[in-house]
Amino acid sequence: MSVRLYLPRDAAALACGADKVAKALAAAAPGVPLIRNGSRGMLWLEPLLEVEYHGVRYGFGPVSAADVAGLVSAGILEDPAEVSHPLAIGIVAQHPFMAAQQRLTFARCGVIDPLSLDDYIEHGGYKGLERAMKLAPADIVAEVTKSGLRGRGGAGFPTGIKWKTVLDAEASQKYIVCNADEGDSGTFADRMIIEGDPFQLIEGMTIAGIAVGATRGYVYIRSEYPHAIATLTEAIHKARRLGFLGPKVYGSAHAFELEVRAGAGAYVCGEETALLESIEGKRGVVRAKPPLPAHKGLFGKPTIINNVLSLTAVPHIMAAGAEYYANYGMGRSRGTMPIQIAGNVKHGGLFEVAFGITLGELVEKIGGGTASGRPVRAVQIGGPLGAYFPPALFDTPFDYEAFTAKGGLIGHGGIVVFDDTVDMAKMARFAFDFCSIESCGKCTPCRIGSTRGKETIDRIVAGIDVEANIALVEDLSQTMKLGSLCALGGFTPYPVLSALTHFPEDFRRTAPAVAAE
Amino acid sequence: MSRHEPFSVARTEELVAQHLHLEGPLLPILHAVQEVFGFVPEAAVPVVASGLNVSRADVHGVVTFYEDFHQKPDGEHVVKICRAEACQSMGGEELAAHAERCLGVSFGQTSADGQVTLEKVFCLGLCATAPAAMVNGDLRGRLSRAGVEAIAREVGR
Structure with a gap:
């Protein structure tokens, strides 16, 4: 009847006091093994303590250090199934928030010890690489193309086509670059997967390297994510020590080296060409395209630059096959999307599901409405450059094309919920302000x-x-949309115009100033 | 009682040398310089430039482009508060104003006694446990007015 405890080391859990809970557990339950896992993604329950008993994990959350003694005396270490406690949520995997998901990329996140390669392999890790090793490079690329995977960073460009371009390029050196500069407010999926299942990213990048003949890779992580940087750095050391990275990956003839680079607080470096400049040691100024990074990328060499979620989808696609992945989704949006529900929402967290779920379902049913209990007035989807949608558009399915048709974008899959106290003119102003602060110039x-x-x-x-002046803003927005070099200037009009379209009353609150200066 | 070393040319040269094997070593070098000295001193710029065989203007341009690198020392304590949308949706702006009052310093400023630097940050990735902050590298989520007051006490205010 021995039990094992799990308590996340995820940054969101730490921000809510997980380390203090761990200390209290060590004192109240000495000798009971405690594993610091990633987060399951039910962030309103963090820190979520899990007790494994007879192979089943029971959850308790959100736990504070002060709750620990009470939980232990309620019997969580003897038979957690029988414990009745206000923080008990039952079997974690059966929680409605978990049971409603289709977790592929996040299947291991929160389940395993993120830094245990044994755990990773035991839970299906490196199956994708194993299969990729048996295929010709062009066949790996074809598999990714067939899966329908599109760039999860926001642009939605077909990943396989990008890979094919790099595969076909002739060069002495090629690179795989992972964009982990997750600067959009409302998004945290990259951070969570790096902190919770870092080997999956390493595996995905290794497969990409083998597919296109690249021997070096970089993961550019924003400096605001120190825990992700530390976790991935340690995972890379482990993978190298055990032969999963280095001159002979997995005992094969393939070489692949990986390095973490920390950003330095510039949002625009999430734009792929600015990111490449930054790794090269320059100001993060956007490059004009063409040439595409696939032709002339990092240090002028052919480069695959993909988002964390694109690269972490790859091991699954390789292991289970392109059809399996493509069977999820709708229209031209295939597979699953790790959606992040955030802001003023009751049940905020990471919800991975096939494309096609409606926005309303995500906000009202899964998210449970606002945390404040007030009516939802607006949701911003896709970060600071994404549109604000009113509840009237809640029937929009989560799908690249469906969002474009409604004047929005899904971006990196972050949803920020606002209640009826939000002032949309202020949010439109913030969009411009943010752009002016972060513009590379x-x-x-x-x-x-x-x-x-x-x-x-x-x-x-x-x-x-x-x-x-409203007409002027609309005109200016058109100019920015059409005339900007990258998405920062080009997409700032999304939040501005959507606020003007859907919430016109917020811009007309003041009676016309008769004698204003 | 600074946790940082005083600037020295020799130490800067050493930091440059430690990173020369990297491709594109400038950002890692500047991070290391800031880690060791607490900021990027003006006098470090020519040392780094000559170590990399680039112009001082190149290095200065990079130092000034990135929010992370600063040319003056921070306060003893650094409080960063997220001002992005998800935190705004949870009352982050009122909290930010409260923090300015409690800490007695405005955003982007260091208090006159050198105790506290208050900085805005756009997103710590804690958007489902908003509002969020970082105090001397330590993360805080679900920040309340009381939480802000506790931070103020923690940093001696």
Whole structure:
């Protein structure tokens, strides 16, 4: 009747006091094994303590250090199934939030010890690489193409086509670069998977390297994620020590080396060409395209640059086959999407599901509505450059094309919920402000347009020439959309225009200023 | 009682040398310089530049581009508060204003006694446990007014 305890080391759990809980557990339950796992993604329950008993894991959360003694005396170490305690949530895998998901990429996250290669392999890890090793490079690329996987960073570009371009390029050196510069507010899937299942990213990048003949890879992680940086660095050391990275990957003739690079607080470095500049040791200024990174990327060499979620989907695609992955989803959005439900929401967390689920289901049913208990007024999907949708658009299915059709984008899959206290003119102003702070400065529409946009919203809010100034903002937005070099300037109009379209009353609150200066 | 070393040319050269084997070593070097000295001193710029055989302007350009690198020392304690959308949706802006009052310092500033630096940050990836902050590298989620006041006490305010 021995039990094992699991308590996440995920940054969100740590932010809510997981280390203090661990200390209290060590004191109250000495000798009971405690594994620091990743997060299951039910973030409103963090820190979520799990007790494994007869192979079944029972959850208790959110646990504070002060709850530990009570939980232990309630009997969680004897028979957690029988414990009745206000924090008990029952069998974790059967929790409605977990049972409703289709976890492929996040199947291991929160289940295993993130830094145990044995755990990883025992739970299906390195099956994808094993299969890839038996295939010709072109066949690996064909498999990824057939799976329908599209860039999970936000652009939705077919991953297989990108890989094919790099495969076909002739060069003395090619690179695999992973974009882990997850700067969008409302997103944390990259952070969670790196902290909770880092070997999956290593495996995905290794497969990419073998597929296109690249022997070096870089993972560019934002400096705001120190725990992810530490976890992945340690995982890379382990993988290298055990022969999963290095001159002979897995005992084969393939060489693959991997290195973590820390960002330095520039949002624009999430844009792929700015990211490459940053790794090269330059200012994170966006490059004009063409040439594409697939032709001239890092240090001018052919480079695959993919988001964390694209690369972590690859081991699964290789292990289970392209059809298996492509069977999930709708239309041209195939597979699953790790959706992040955040902001003012009751049940915020990571919800991985096949494309096609509606926005309303995610916000109201899965997310349980607002945390404040007030009505939902707006949700922003896809980060600071994503549109604000009102509940009237909640029937929109989570799908690249469906969102585009409604004037939005799914981006990196983050949803931020706002209740009815939100001032949408303020949010539109923030979008311009954010763009002006984070602009790399290379192109004029973004660098200057963002500042002029902010000033114009200020005039609208002050009631000065409201209609004329709204027309000006709309016109400026068109210029930024069409004239910016990258998505920062090009997509800032999404939050601005969607706020203007769906929440016009917020821009017309002040009576026209008769004698304003 | 600084946890950082005083600037020295020799130590800077050593840090440069430690990273020369990397491809594109400038950012890792600047991170290391800041880690050791607490900031990127102006005097470090020519040392790094000559070590990499690039111009001082190149290095200066990189130092000033990135939010992380600063040219002056931080306060003894660094409090970063997220000002991005998810935290805003949970009342983050009111908390940010409360933090300015409790800490007696504005965003982007270090207090006159050098005790506290208050910085804004755009997203710590804690968007489902918002509002979020980082205190001397330590993460805080579900931050409340009381939580902000506790941080203020923690940093001697």
